Amino acid sequence: MRILLVEDTTGLGEAVRDQISEDGHAVDWVESLGFAESSVKTTEYNLILLDLMLPDGHGFDFLKKLRAAGDVTPVIILTARDQVSDRIAGLNAGADDYLIKPFDLSELSARVAAVARRYRGNPNPVVQVGDFDVDLRDHRINRNGQPVELTAREWALFEGFLQRPGILLSRAQLEDRLYQFGAEIESNTIEVYISRLRKKLGRDAIVTVRGMGYRLESYDH
Amino acid sequence: MRILLVEDTTGLGEAVRDQISEDGHAVDWVESLGFAESSVKTTEYNLILLDLMLPDGHGFDFLKKLRAAGDVTPVIILTARDQVSDRIAGLNAGADDYLIKPFDLSELSARVAAVARRYRGNPNPVVQVGDFDVDLRDHRINRNGQPVELTAREWALFEGFLQRPGILLSRAQLEDRLYQFGAEIESNTIEVYISRLRKKLGRDAIVTVRGMGYRLESYDH
DNA sequence: CCGCACCTGACAGCAGCCTGAATGCCCTAG
DNA sequence: CTAGGGCATTCAGGCTGCTGTCAGGTGCGG
Numbered sequence: 001m002r003i004l005l006v007e008d009t010t011g012l013g014e015a016v017r018d019q020i021s022e023d024g025h026a027v028d029w030v031e032s033l034g035f036a037e038s039s040v041k042t043t044e045y046n047l048i049l050l051d052l053m054l055p056d057g058h059g060f061d062f063l064k065k066l067r068a069a070g071d072v073t074p075v076i077i078l079t080a081r082d083q084v085s086d087r088i089a090g091l092n093a094g095a096d097d098y099l100i101k102p103f104d105l106s107e108l109s110a111r112v113a114a115v116a117r118r119y120r121g122n123p124n125p126v127v128q129v130g131d132f133d134v135d136l137r138d139h140r141i142n143r144n145g146q147p148v149e150l151t152a153r154e155w156a157l158f159e160g161f162l163q164r165p166g167i168l169l170s171r172a173q174l175e176d177r178l179y180q181f182g183a184e185i186e187s188n189t190i191e192v193y194i195s196r197l198r199k200k201l202g203r204d205a206i207v208t209v210r211g212m213g214y215r216l217e218s219y220d221h
Numbered sequence: 222m223r224i225l226l227v228e229d230t231t232g233l234g235e236a237v238r239d240q241i242s243e244d245g246h247a248v249d250w251v252e253s254l255g256f257a258e259s260s261v262k263t264t265e266y267n268l269i270l271l272d273l274m275l276p277d278g279h280g281f282d283f284l285k286k287l288r289a290a291g292d293v294t295p296v297i298i299l300t301a302r303d304q305v306s307d308r309i310a311g312l313n314a315g316a317d318d319y320l321i322k323p324f325d326l327s328e329l330s331a332r333v334a335a336v337a338r339r340y341r342g343n344p345n346p347v348v349q350v351g352d353f354d355v356d357l358r359d360h361r362i363n364r365n366g367q368p369v370e371l372t373a374r375e376w377a378l379f380e381g382f383l384q385r386p387g388i389l390l391s392r393a394q395l396e397d398r399l400y401q402f403g404a405e406i407e408s409n410t411i412e413v414y415i416s417r418l419r420k421k422l423g424r425d426a427i428v429t430v431r432g433m434g435y436r437l438e439s440y441d442h
Numbered sequence: 443c444c445g446c447a448c449c450t451g452a453c454a455g456c457a458g459c460c461t462g463a464a465t466g467c468c469c470t471a472g
Numbered sequence: 473c474t475a476g477g478g479c480a481t482t483c484a485g486g487c488t489g490c491t492g493t494c495a496g497g498t499g500c501g502g
Contacts, residue, residue, distance in 0.1 A: 024391025024434060110249070110260070113397075138389045139433060151490060152432035187493055188448080195450055210447065210500070372479060408482050409459080416461055431458070431490075 001046040001137060003112070005029045006036045006062070007078065008054050012101075016049065019105045020112060026159075031055070033062045040066065040073070043163045046137075047112065048075045050095075063095060076111055078103075129165045129218050130205065136162070141201075148200055153178060157193050161206070165218035168209055222267040224333070226250045227257045227283070228299065229275050233322075237270065237299075240326040241333060245373035247398055252276070254283045261287065261294070268333065269296045297332055299324075350386045350439050351426065362422075369421050374399060378414050382427070386439035389430055 003020055007013040008031045017027045028043065030036050033056050040048075048066075052059040063075055077095045099111060127134045133142040139155055141148040150158060160169060160177040174190050194214060198206055207215050224241055228234040229252045238248045249266075251257050254277050261269070269287075273280035284296055299320050320332060349355070354363040362369040362379075371379060381390060381398040395411050415435060419427055428436050 022391075023393045024389075109397075138387075138436075139430065153491070189492060191448060192450075192492075194448090199450090208448070374480065410481060412459065413461080413481075415459095420461095429459075 001025045001112075002043065003027050004036065004039055004043075004045045004048045006031075006033070006049065006054065006059065007051040008032065009051070015105065016108060019108055023109055023112065025112065033057045033059070036062055037065075040071065045073050048073055049078060049099075050075055051078045127162060129162060129216065131202065132205075134162060143201065150197075150200065153193060154197055154200070157190075158197060158201070161214075161216035165216045168213050168215045170213040174214070222246045222333075224248050225257065225260055225266045225269045227252075227254070227270065227275065227280065228272040229253065230272070233299075236326065237329060240329055241270075243373075244330050244333065245377045246333070247377075254278045254280070257283055258286070266294050269294055270299060271296055272299045350383060350437065352423065353426075355383060364422065371418075371421065375414060375418055375421070378411075379418060379422070382435075382437035386437045389434050389436045391434040394434070 003025050005013060005016055005020070005027055007016065007029070013029055013031070017029050020027050028039055028045075030039055031054075033054050036048075036050075039045075050059045050063060059077065063077075066073070066075070075095050076099060078099050078101060099108060127136060131143050132148075134140070136159075139150070141150065141158075156177050157174060160174060171190050178189070178193075194206055194208075205217055207217055209215060224246050226234065226237055226241070226248055228237065228250070234250055234252070238250050241248050249260055251260055252275075254275050257269075257271075260266075271280045271284060280298065284298075287294070287296070297320060299322060320329060352364050353369075355361070362371065377398050378395060381395060392411055399410070399414075415427055415429075426438055428438055430436060
């Protein structure tokens with residue numbers, strides 16, 4: 001599953017991210033409602049973990065906006081122990097479940113697994129971009145019916161492109177997908193992986209924009 | 222199977238948990254009705270073992286609520302020897318079976334196995350995946366007509382794959398099937414079992430997805 | 443035509459994975 | 473009670489193929 005974590009407490013955010021990641025899900029961690037809103041615009045999540053007290057507003061505002069826009073992505077609220085009124089208001093605003101801070105990480109896993117289970121049995125969501133049918137949950141790619149095998153790093157890069165097909169991605173953005181945020185990379189690793197992806201996905205799948213970056217050819221322009 | 226154990230006596234709880242776990246089931250152990258209620262909300266169990274005298278109420282209340290909500294998960298009551306009236310009331314409240322304390326652990330295993338059998342008594346308990354005909358009720362597997370014998374742990378793993386044939390399962394997900402939720406496993410047990418399953422099921426039955434996990438080859442893609 | 447950005451084949455090192463074997467536990471038969 | 477067998481778990485050694493780097497090549501822009 002792909003999960004959006006909206007949490008501005010650094011320690012908790014890291015713990016949650018690591019736990020969910022170990023459970024085999026992909027996590028995008030943002031620390032404000034602003035980033036959360038832009039994230040849901042560009043990416044489709046299977047689950048959103050939402051803290052309520054955030055630097056630029058209250059989580060309910062985000063949740064209400066989301067539901068008003070017809071988005072039915074499951075949302076689990078992360079809230080402090082005694083704010084009972086919040087819990088009720090949250091259910092009214094469209095939350096699916098609660099986790100009361102401080103919560104055990106195994107409890108978190110259980111809730112997330114429960115949401116994952118609800119998806120089980122349904123066919124995986126398959127995204128179509130250009131020639132490709134991509135099963136995001138399963139990391140499977142078909143190009144004109146032919147399966148394509150990618151390594152972990154290659155997939156990480158490709159996934160980055162998928163989230164913004166046709167949009168220009170800078171080298172720095174791509175590096176951030178492969179390594180820890182802000183890790184300095186001195187060699188031409190990105191170029192090498194672009195090359196490898198092209199060999200597997202087809203020469204024209206990724207377009208070089210000289211001096212700027214790369215973009216995935218999506219054919220819908 | 223995934224089993225919820227509701228029991229507030231530490232010693233007994235541990236013994237039951239260990240026994241069931243050894244029988245190849247996954248156990249979530251909670252010590253109060255409050256936790257039990259949140260557990261069944263987020264997780265689908267195949268069986269609930271329910272003590273009656275609990276710190277925050279009587280097990281019957283939980284059971285009635287469960288049935289009222291339309292939940293048909295089998296429930297086995299764990300009760301003290303002489304409370305005959307409780308037994309009758311329990312059956313009325315929707316329990317499936319009883320265990321009178323103190324009970325033998327082998328007796329427990331037998332009851333659990335019986336419920337497992339009944340629970341899986343769907344009209345056609347034979348599942349076909351790839352080359353395999355799998356009888357979920359009897360834990361029997363035929364590969365091209367040849368019977369395959371699996372041990373408890375091997376079966377637990379294979380069952381996990383069966384529930385999502387062709388879908389990628391992370392190591393953590395597989396570990397959760399074999400052990401307590403969130404139990405840390407440091408060695409390569411999963412790999413060893415994958416290896417053994419391959420030896421019994423055929424080299425290509427399970428596909429390694431490097432850095433991600435494994436998936437059962439289901440041939441329906 | 444030059445300079446720079448980008449491409450790609452090759453390769454060493456090593457992470458991740460596989461598997462035979464050893465260990466210890468438990469159960470059963472005798 | 474003891475011997476033996478089956479199973480779960482751990483460990484070590486070996487292997488595969490992924491990763492990151494480099495060097496030399498290609499081609500674009502000016």
